[in-house]
Amino acid sequence: MGDTLGPIYMGLDLSTQQLKAVVVDEKLNILQEENVQFDNDLPEFRTYGGVIQKKELPNVVQAPCLMWVKALDMLLDKLRVCGVDFARVKGISGCGQQHGTVYWSHGSGENLRNLSPDKFLHQQLANSFATSMSPIWMDSSTHEECKIIEDAIGGAEQLAEITGSKAYERFSGPQISKIYRTRPDVYKNTERISLVSSFVASLLIGDYAPIDWSDGSGMNLLDIKTKNWYENILDICAPNLREKLGETVSSYKNLAPISNYYVERFGFNEDCKIIAFTGDNPASLIGMRLKKNDLACSLGTSDTLFLWLDKPKRLTEGHVFCNPIDNDAYMALLCFKNGSLTRERIRDSAAGGSWQLFNELLDSTPRGNFGNMALYFDAKEIIPSLIGDHRFNKADEKISRYSSKEVEVRSLVEGQFIAKRAHAEDFGFVIGPNSRIIATGGASTNKTVLQVLSDVFNSPVYTLEVTNSAVLGAAYQAKHALHRNELTFEQITNSIPEPTLLCTPYNDADSIYKPMLERYRKIIARLLEENS
């Protein structure tokens, strides 16, 4: 697509497995995309799926924050090699995996403000972290901290009313509280705490960047109505926490010009503006330009469902976040930890690692899978809080294995989507004649899998031109933030193609899957009882 050589915008996404960049022109057409895959491109950090998890502590999941710094060094060099003219970049925004926290050590602010352009970032920031390992969203080791917070604030419902969620183990507040309680020296040596999103923004502005309202909603610390930290909860988690977090900003706040480090080292224009970074799921909402009757289904390392809310609502499970493009609106989100890595495990065990064979096996079994249904939780799932493989036959008797690979594959895919529909309906998503499911994320390129999604939800499934709506949303946010005074978000993004209809449900879908939804609810209740 012809480039008009006008201003360009950049989006960054620091996700679980990689750091991605996209460059778009004035009309938001994609000009370049690049990424750094942590496992393959930075093997010295010895991550698997971008994380470090030890067998003896399966609930503790972390990532080396210096790996993320080095990934930015590498990504900018890759973009320079593929010909991006950094001098044309008018604005950069970005996003990151939600809930993860970075602990900057004392003096790092000064270090950030004085970066030397003739050295790599990672060389200059190697000693800038009070702990080299950042807890991330896959961690589930803060059960005790969650209980302390909920008990102290008046219960799960009260916490959800204030912060948009009951206490969740992966959320930043419980994680910070765990650091304070179990590693007081680290907390004492911490000058600033960033989210993954504001951490990347800090690297780009050459100072500590504020946390935005949308990603900040995933911390159990922010009052989502006042958009301010909730002092009582800060005090419950750790002392002097407000000063370590800094103040919060709107998700489209123009933070500052890019640090001189990038002007000197990469040739960025000194007027290039850095816009607040946000969470990957809020950025996906931007990238998908979600409409009122849409349900977004992001099929990535985590699978998430999210939708636009005009006002907050109380949820027993799931989350309400501040909206990233409308300060008066909100978004609802459900997160399922066992997403692509679990699909890949069953692909490897049942289809020899081949997606083509996986799809053939899936296609060779009928909707409803002869009554078989299963749940596969490699890591402790968020909703429901269970771990392990749970296979059931048509009589709802638990069995250890299925007789055929075809049944195993379909039971994985149907089970993942039946769980999603059950919990989506529990949080108030109403499937109606105008419902659309907009699929994004790596698995949204697999039409065979999306057909099952369409059947289980009895709704049409649409996909976007590109699978990574988060990094695109970040690029859209960069332009939106700089032009919102003269143009609405819709006007700014109206040149982008509408989502494409990919799958529609079979006529018998609801008659097959509604009974399976009821079975799912009964099975979950039984499993939770057995595991309580």
Ligand SMILES: O=C(CO)[C@@H](O)[C@H](O)CF
């Ligand atoms: O925990 C999550 C959302 O609440 C995940 O979707 C992470 O953001 C994935 F990076």
